[in-house]
Amino acid sequence: MSVIVLAEHAQGAFKKKSQEAVQYASRIAAAMGTTVTAVAAGNISADELRTLGAYGAQKVLHVADARLDDLNSRAYSRMLVTAAQQEGAKVIICLHDTTGKAVAPRVAARLKAGMVGGAVADPVMSNGFTVKKSVFSGKAFANVSITSDVKVITLMPNTFGVKKGEGDATVESLSVAFDAADFGVAVKEVSKASGSVPLSEAELVVSGGRGLKGPENWGLIENLAAELGAATACSRPVADSHWRPHHEHVGQTGGTIRPNLYIAAGISGAIQHLAGVNGSKTIVVINKDPEAPFFKAADYGVLGDVFEVLPRLTDAVKKW
Numbered sequence: 001m002s003v004i005v006l007a008e009h010a011q012g013a014f015k016k017k018s019q020e021a022v023q024y025a026s027r028i029a030a031a032m033g034t035t036v037t038a039v040a041a042g043n044i045s046a047d048e049l050r051t052l053g054a055y056g057a058q059k060v061l062h063v064a065d066a067r068l069d070d071l072n073s074r075a076y077s078r079m080l081v082t083a084a085q086q087e088g089a090k091v092i093i094c095l096h097d098t099t100g101k102a103v104a105p106r107v108a109a110r111l112k113a114g115m116v117g118g119a120v121a122d123p124v125m126s127n128g129f130t131v132k133k134s135v136f137s138g139k140a141f142a143n144v145s146i147t148s149d150v151k152v153i154t155l156m157p158n159t160f161g162v163k164k165g166e167g168d169a170t171v172e173s174l175s176v177a178f179d180a181a182d183f184g185v186a187v188k189e190v191s192k193a194s195g196s197v198p199l200s201e202a203e204l205v206v207s208g209g210r211g212l213k214g215p216e217n218w219g220l221i222e223n224l225a226a227e228l229g230a231a232t233a234c235s236r237p238v239a240d241s242h243w244r245p246h247h248e249h250v251g252q253t254g255g256t257i258r259p260n261l262y263i264a265a266g267i268s269g270a271i272q273h274l275a276g277v278n279g280s281k282t283i284v285v286i287n288k289d290p291e292a293p294f295f296k297a298a299d300y301g302v303l304g305d306v307f308e309v310l311p312r313l314t315d316a317v318k319k320w
């Protein structure tokens with residue numbers, strides 16, 4: 001019996017949030033008196049697979065099927081279910097990201113497991129198995145008990161951070177009996193945003209809203225982001241108006257991020273926007289309206305015009 005965790009990688013390198021998920025799994029495994037088995041798919045070296053030992057995995061099961069290089073929720077869930085059954089796992093962990101949100105519910109359904117999505121704390125196991133998650137767009141927390149024998153959890157990325165330890169995991173290959181229907185939906189083309197830091201992984205994010213007036217002014221956001229080594233994001237109307245690509249849109253209907261620093265320029269701070277960013281460790285708001293609701297959620301507020309404040313902030317960061 002072990003705790004299973006899906007370890008995602010990008011072009012053969014484990015994502016920081018996957019290392020965090022492995023560490024989260026290792027604390028659960030320690031409390032249950034068992035071990036952690038990570039599961040990784042697609043093109044990744046044995047050396048990289050072994051590195052998960054430094055985050056608490058004793059074993060990594062690898063499915064070296066090139067069809068898994070792109071996310072395929074059916075095939076990924078069959079892979080995790082196979083791993084869970086082989087290992088006799090009672091707890092299966094994914095990230096609360098695009099992959100985990102697509103895969104974890106399928107795994108839970110196939111294993112008849114109870115599931116909690118978006119965990120923000122280690123489960124309490126003193127009396128049952130209770131998982132804390134945020135609800136109502138981050139306005140409250142719920143403690144949810146899972147009473148089924150097998151449990152599935154998705155972990156909100158950047159909840160704990162990661163601390164690298166020591167040791168290598170053993171690597172084994174996992175054979176999965178996929179069927180044709182598992183690959184009934186295939187990715188035909190991947191277009192990548194070039195140059196910038198990936199938003200879901202970013203520790204610093206500079207984000208713009210309708211206050212920027214139009215796409216021609218986005219250089220102000222990009223220049224500050226470039227100086228900080230930050231990713232760029234935006235509010236939903238900005239993406240809906242095609243000023244920015246949709247993968248940058250954060251909020252209730254977009255991405256959920258928890259960076260160390262979120263700078264919001266010309267964004268009002270509607271509750272639907274806050275739902276995606278209010279887990280950020282520090283929020284800086286730049287807005288010319290003192291009544292903008294975002295100021296209530298901000299750690300630091302700058303009352304001013306983005307067209308004056310952003311260039312000055314960028315210059316200040318350059319000199320720093």
Ligand code: FAD
Nearest residue numbers: 209210211235236251252253266268272273288289305306
């Ligand atoms: P606005 O509301 O137009 O605000 C612009 C802000 O810029 C204002 O506060 C203004 O004072 C300020 N400003 C203007 N000019 C300047 C200047 N020169 N300098 C400084 N400040 C300036 N929104 C999201 O972002 N993400 C979501 O996921 C999302 N999901 C939604 C889901 C539903 C079901 C619904 C109904 C809405 C959703 N929305 C979402 C929309 C949300 O309600 C807001 O309409 C949206 O967030 C507003 O975007 P904004 O702040 O960029 O624009």
